[in-house]
Amino acid sequence: MAIFVDENTKVLVQGLTGSQGRFHGLRNRAYGTKVVGGVTPGKGGTDVEGIPVFDSVEEAVVATGATASFISVPPRFAASAVLEAAAAGITFVVCITEFIPAHDESMFYNVLRRDFPGTRLLGPNCPGIISPGRCNIGITSGDIALPGGPVGIVSRSGTLTYQALYELSQGGVGQTTCVGIGGDPVPGTNFIDCLAAFEADPETKAVLMIGEIGGSEEENAAAFIRDHMSKPVVTYIAGVTAPPGRKMGHAGAIVSGSLGTAQAKMDALREAGAIVAVNPTEAGEKMVELVSSL
Amino acid sequence: MDLYEYQGKQFFASYGIPTSPGDVTSSPERVVEIATEVGYPAVVKAQVQVGGRGKAGGIKLVSNPEEALAAARSILGMDIKGHTVKKVWVEHASDIAAEYYASITLDRSAKEDLVMLSEQGGVEIESVAQSNPEAIVRRHINPIDGLTLEIAREIVGASGIPSDVHEGVAEILVKLYEAYSRGDADLVEINPLIVTPERKVHALDAKVTLDDNAFYRHPEWDEFRSAEELDGRERLAKDRGLNYIGLDGSVGIIANGAGLAMSTLDVVNQVGGSAANFLDLGGGAGADVMTAALEVINTDPNVRAVMVNIFGGITRCDDVARGIVNALEKVTLSSPIVIRLDGTNAPEGRAIISDLNSEAIFVESTMIGAARRAVELAEKGVASGDIR
Numbered sequence: 001m002a003i004f005v006d007e008n009t010k011v012l013v014q015g016l017t018g019s020q021g022r023f024h025g026l027r028n029r030a031y032g033t034k035v036v037g038g039v040t041p042g043k044g045g046t047d048v049e050g051i052p053v054f055d056s057v058e059e060a061v062v063a064t065g066a067t068a069s070f071i072s073v074p075p076r077f078a079a080s081a082v083l084e085a086a087a088a089g090i091t092f093v094v095c096i097t098e099f100i101p102a103h104d105e106s107m108f109y110n111v112l113r114r115d116f117p118g119t120r121l122l123g124p125n126c127p128g129i130i131s132p133g134r135c136n137i138g139i140t141s142g143d144i145a146l147p148g149g150p151v152g153i154v155s156r157s158g159t160l161t162y163q164a165l166y167e168l169s170q171g172g173v174g175q176t177t178c179v180g181i182g183g184d185p186v187p188g189t190n191f192i193d194c195l196a197a198f199e200a201d202p203e204t205k206a207v208l209m210i211g212e213i214g215g216s217e218e219e220n221a222a223a224f225i226r227d228h229m230s231k232p233v234v235t236y237i238a239g240v241t242a243p244p245g246r247k248m249g250h251a252g253a254i255v256s257g258s259l260g261t262a263q264a265k266m267d268a269l270r271e272a273g274a275i276v277a278v279n280p281t282e283a284g285e286k287m288v289e290l291v292s293s294l
Numbered sequence: 295m296d297l298y299e300y301q302g303k304q305f306f307a308s309y310g311i312p313t314s315p316g317d318v319t320s321s322p323e324r325v326v327e328i329a330t331e332v333g334y335p336a337v338v339k340a341q342v343q344v345g346g347r348g349k350a351g352g353i354k355l356v357s358n359p360e361e362a363l364a365a366a367r368s369i370l371g372m373d374i375k376g377h378t379v380k381k382v383w384v385e386h387a388s389d390i391a392a393e394y395y396a397s398i399t400l401d402r403s404a405k406e407d408l409v410m411l412s413e414q415g416g417v418e419i420e421s422v423a424q425s426n427p428e429a430i431v432r433r434h435i436n437p438i439d440g441l442t443l444e445i446a447r448e449i450v451g452a453s454g455i456p457s458d459v460h461e462g463v464a465e466i467l468v469k470l471y472e473a474y475s476r477g478d479a480d481l482v483e484i485n486p487l488i489v490t491p492e493r494k495v496h497a498l499d500a501k502v503t504l505d506d507n508a509f510y511r512h513p514e515w516d517e518f519r520s521a522e523e524l525d526g527r528e529r530l531a532k533d534r535g536l537n538y539i540g541l542d543g544s545v546g547i548i549a550n551g552a553g554l555a556m557s558t559l560d561v562v563n564q565v566g567g568s569a570a571n572f573l574d575l576g577g578g579a580g581a582d583v584m585t586a587a588l589e590v591i592n593t594d595p596n597v598r599a600v601m602v603n604i605f606g607g608i609t610r611c612d613d614v615a616r617g618i619v620n621a622l623e624k625v626t627l628s629s630p631i632v633i634r635l636d637g638t639n640a641p642e643g644r645a646i647i648s649d650l651n652s653e654a655i656f657v658e659s660t661m662i663g664a665a666r667r668a669v670e671l672a673e674k675g676v677a678s679g680d681i682r
Contacts, residue, residue: 020578020608076510098577101478101508102400107437109405114438127607139608141638157553158577159605162637163661166605183552185402212553215402239556241563242572279561281662 002131003197021072031142036064057088068092079104086116095123121188127158127180148174150205152198167284191221213239218265226272236283302500309473312496316385325366332386342377393486416486441471462495478508534586543568546591546600567669584617598672611643634664
């Protein structure tokens with residue numbers, strides 16, 4: 001088993017006729033993902049290397065039975081693309097679009113939460129999700145992943161997600177699913193959603209979690225690990241030596257309090273029983289060691 | 295993008311939030327003109343994006359033209375915590391009966407907007423939050439609903455603010471929410487929000503952070519951006535679309551993705567070195583972006599070695615390698631480069647680099663190995679000169 005997506009997941013690509021959508025949509029199909037259609041308003045009836053293109057998500061869902069969508073559209077179209085997918089009954093939306101205005105993002109997050117509780121959004125500004133050997137939605141290079149498990153990966157940073165996959169695959173340790181949740185302020189799917197899914201997945205035996213400075217998602221994840229995870233978790237937090245980020249003024253400082261520094265996050269995770277590594281390579285090594293002892 | 299006080303006041307005024315009439319200038323003579331126009335007593339305020347202006351002598355009350363000129367001459371050019379004052383804002387000095395605090399920002403944990411209001415304004419709100427947290431009313435607003443006048447009245451009603459100004463404060467909160475939401479701000483803050491002896495409410499200060507991602511739908515922001523002050527290297531980086539922050543170490547860092555860039559800083563630190571900068575190429579960087587990054591780093595005299603750390607996903611390693619080759623053709627690099635390439639088209643990228651046959655370019659296969667080599671080279675302080 002894998003979490004969220006597997007070999008049976010039928011995927012639409014919103015923005016398939018754009019250069020990024022085409023490149024990654026075709027790459028996902030070549031990996032073995034069931035890419036069953038594309039959506040571009042005004043280009044219905046055409047195709048991209050045999051993948052039929054529809055004018056709307058609704059038409060595409062009726063014609064193909066797709067349940068997942070990969071959104072690769074420019075920032076100004078992202079909000080309507082996400083909401084269109086949810087309204088058409090898509091239950092898993094992967095949005096890789098970067099630079100979406102924060103108010104658009106919190107608006108569609110809250111609309112999904114209120115009106116479409118059955119739709120899970122991954123991202124925005126994320127690399128996507130890969131269940132190695134079964135399904136790859138997004139921009140991850142499939143060749144750095146190794147099928148067969150037993151490790152689940154969840155990460156906020158795109159390139160560090162690739163680094164994590166690579167470190168484990170080099171060490172001969174496969175992955176069940178690797179989820180890039182993205183680094184934007186309002187991610188549709190968070191660490192806890194993924195930790196809970198990995199905890200429930202019988203094939204996943206351990207979880208590698210990669211966080212970074214800012215926000216309080218890692219601290220919340222630490223509390224979840226302490227209270228609800230029976231499977232071992234190895235973590236790495238990027239940004240110990242990073243310069244202090246852009247100040248959000250006094251209001252921001254009050255909202256986050258002392259939370260948000262790499263040290264606070266590492267301390268919280270260590271206290272929760274997670275293994276804390278100081279760089280991605282060490283995280284990989286610790287996980288390889290842990291898996292060999294399982 | 296953080297706005298200066300005068301820009302923040304212009305921003306507020308465009309959403310109907312009352313502010314004191316005034317103007318901004320960099321000329322002492324013009325300060326006198328503005329002060330005379332708005333009427334004495336007037337206040338001359340240094341425009342810098344750093345706290346503690348008042349204590350540093352950057353805010354002066356003046357009651358005649360001679361004082362206005364003297365204040366302008368002393369404040370303009372003044373250094374406040376490393377920021378040189380280039381502009382001052384001049385406005386009529388308000389009579390103050392009471393000072394409040396109001397702000398709106400996104401609460402990332404609740405994933406809703408957070409309105410904060412306190413009847414204890416005019417001081418650092420952090421100290422109020424610590425000593426007297428119940429003096430701050432906090433209310434979450436779902437962005438789908440927005441802030442209605444009814445809810446604004448409830449917030450004001452819970453704040454301890456006297457009832458005769460409730461309506462005035464509530465109306466300002468609604469307008470502040472409009473400015474935050476329609477104006478695509480990450481943060482709007484008024485401290486102090488004042489009441490005059492005539493019981494009028496208005497904003498005496500303005501702190502605004504705009505969302506850079508919303509720039510495309512706000513052509514009116516061009517004016518704000520043109521006033522943005524960056525040092526030469528930061529300006530060069532921003533013009534090239536690079537995410538760059540200068541630091542004070544000796545190893546120049548170039549990586550793709552903020553997470554990998556931060557992680558590269560960490561690893562350089564762990565092997566005993568220190569980073570000269572944070573530089574994220576962003577997603578899908580082509581050869582020209584890589585060339586620009588090397589050009590930017592090359593202007594930093596503290597850099598003794600450069601570490602390029604790329605994990606290709608949407609970014610292709612062969613493009614990155616071509617960018618390095620182009621940079622070598624365009625500029626004389628003053629430091630050796632250590633390169634680590636993995637991911638999309640990595641073998642092609644490594645082949646391009648090894649074809650260069652350069653003695654100043656080193657390829658390492660791991661992130662740690664690359665960091666060790668870069669730190670070692672930086673410590674050796676390889677002589678600058680024509681490195682090809």
